[in-house]
Amino acid sequence: MNATAVASAPAPDPAAGGRPAPGPRLLIGTDLVAVERIESLLADRDDLAQQLFTERELAYCAGRARRRADHLAARFAAKEAVMKALGVGATVPWCDIEVVNSVDGRPGLRLHGRAAQVARQRGVTESDISLSHTAGLAMACAVLVCAGKTERDRTLT
Amino acid sequence: MIGTALNFLPVVRTAVADALGIDEDEVVPEATLLGDLGAESIDLLDILFRIERAAGVKATVADIGALLQGGIPDEEFGDEDEVVSDTGLTHLEKVLPQFDRSRLARPLTADLVLGLFTAQNLADLLLDRSAALTRAA
Numbered sequence: 274m275n276a277t278a279v280a281s282a283p284a285p286d287p288a289a290g291g292r293p294a295p296g297p298r299l300l301i302g303t304d305l306v307a308v309e310r311i312e313s314l315l316a317d318r319d320d321l322a323q324q325l326f327t328e329r330e331l332a333y334c335a336g337r338a339r340r341r342a343d344h345l346a347a348r349f350a351a352k353e354a355v356m357k358a359l360g361v362g363a364t365v366p367w368c369d370i371e372v373v374n375s376v377d378g379r380p381g382l383r384l385h386g387r388a389a390q391v392a393r394q395r396g397v398t399e400s401d402i403s404l405s406h407t408a409g410l411a412m413a414c415a416v417l418v419c420a421g422k423t424e425r426d427r428t429l430t
Numbered sequence: 431m432i433g434t435a436l437n438f439l440p441v442v443r444t445a446v447a448d449a450l451g452i453d454e455d456e457v458v459p460e461a462t463l464l465g466d467l468g469a470e471s472i473d474l475l476d477i478l479f480r481i482e483r484a485a486g487v488k489a490t491v492a493d494i495g496a497l498l499q500g501g502i503p504d505e506e507f508g509d510e511d512e513v514v515s516d517t518g519l520t521h522l523e524k525v526l527p528q529f530d531r532s533r534l535a536r537p538l539t540a541d542l543v544l545g546l547f548t549a550q551n552l553a554d555l556l557l558d559r560s561a562a563l564t565r566a567a
Contacts, residue, residue, distance in 0.1 A: 310472060318479050324490065325475075353471065360512065362471065362544050364495035394504060 300395065300417040302358030304350040308409050311349050312342040325349060325367045333374060346411035347404040348372045354402070354415040355382065359391050372402060380404055382415070396420040438485065438556040442549050445480035449473050459550035460528060467549075477552075487560045489552075497525055497555055498543050512540040526551055 315322055322331060326348060334344040352370040356362055369388035372380050382400045384392050392400075399418040405411070439459060446463065447454040450473055463469040469477065474491050482488045499507055500521045507518040514522070519531045519538065526546055531538075 306472060314472070314476055314479070321475070321479065349472070356471075360541055362495065362541070364492065364499055366492050391504070 297398075298396075298419040300358040300360075300397070300419060302354040302356065302415045302417075303413065304353035304357065305410060305412040306346050306350045306353070308342050308346040308406065308411050311346040311411075315342075315345070325352075327368050327371045330372060340406075343406040343411055347406050347413060350411050350413035351380070351382075351402050351404060351415065354413040355384075355388070355400075355417075358415045358417045359388065359395060359397075361388075361391055365391065372404070392417065436557060436560060438481075438487070438553040438560070439550065441481055441485045442477075442553045442556070445477045445484065446549060449476040449480055457549050459553070460548055462545055462548050463552065464545045464547070481556065485556070485560075487556050487563070489555060489559050493559070494544070494547060494552075494555065498522065498547070500525065508540045513537045514540060514543065522546070527554075 315325075322345075326334075326345065330345075330348050334341045334348070337344050349367075351372045352367050355370045356365055359365070365388045366386065369384060369386040371383040371385065373383050374380050380402050382402050384400075395417070396419040397417045398420050401416045403414045405413075443454050443457040446452075446457045446467065446469070450467060450469060452467065457467065461467050463474065463477070471491065474494070478489050478491065499518075502517060502521060506515060507521075508514050514537075518540075522529050522538075522543065523531065526548075528548065528550070529546055
């Protein structure tokens with residue numbers, strides 16, 4: 274072990290019985306979808322878009338008319354990626370996970386309702402999302418940082 | 431049609447086969463959608479919309495989740511390692527007639543619960559939704 278590694282080791286935590294305080298824990302999720310699949314699902318089902326995407330997401334993608342399906346598919350992948358990172362599936366409504374873009378276009382995550390509740394249970398303090406689309410495929414990678422202060426995290430460290 | 435017990439299994443079999451591009455014969459009642467038939471969550475969306483269009487009964491993926499968890503709070507449904515609790519297992523035995531905890535090879539974790547859902551379970555859920563719609567009408 275080199276000196277840097279020793280220096281970066283967590284300090285003992287009196288609250289954890291003198292064991293090293295658990296550091297942050299990362300949850301990662303990734304997803305890849307065929308744009309055409311999303312496009313055809315949305316094609317003749319008016320209310321599906323509202324079930325999958327928030328008004329803000331739909332407005333953002335509508336503003337990119339030529340690539341609307343790519344952007345929607347990337348957001349769908351983002352929601353799937355976040356569900357994977359959180360370790361949840363069907364019990365989280367799609368609109369509880371929202372991709373919002375900053376002024377410079379960088380995407381970020383906003384969690385609502387049950388997704389926000391699960392994130393709190395997992396101790397999530399920060400999140401980031403990265404989206405990409407090319408050649409008819411859209412993908413997303415979600416990273417969630419957990420404070421790592423739960424009993425479960427202690428037993429894992 | 432209204433008021434009679436409908437069998438949604440044929441509708442389910444057609445929708446699942448069309449959405450997954452498999453033969454209807456493969457969609458046997460006891461086949462699990464995610465496990466045996468390889469459906470992904472996007473396929474579930476597709477399946478449910480095909481059913482809605484064919485049979486006029488609307489169900490969402492969240493309805494399946496709600497059925498499986500039965501309104502039991504997360505912390506009661508599973509322990510801190512996400513292993514489904516006695517309360518959760520009892521509920522699953524109630525809503526999934528084929529589920530038998532004594533046949534579990536290892537503790538059931540929450541992420542595997544959706545994988546227990548079969549074509550027959552979906553047909554039962556649709557029957558339930560359709561009966562609720564009839565009652566509400």
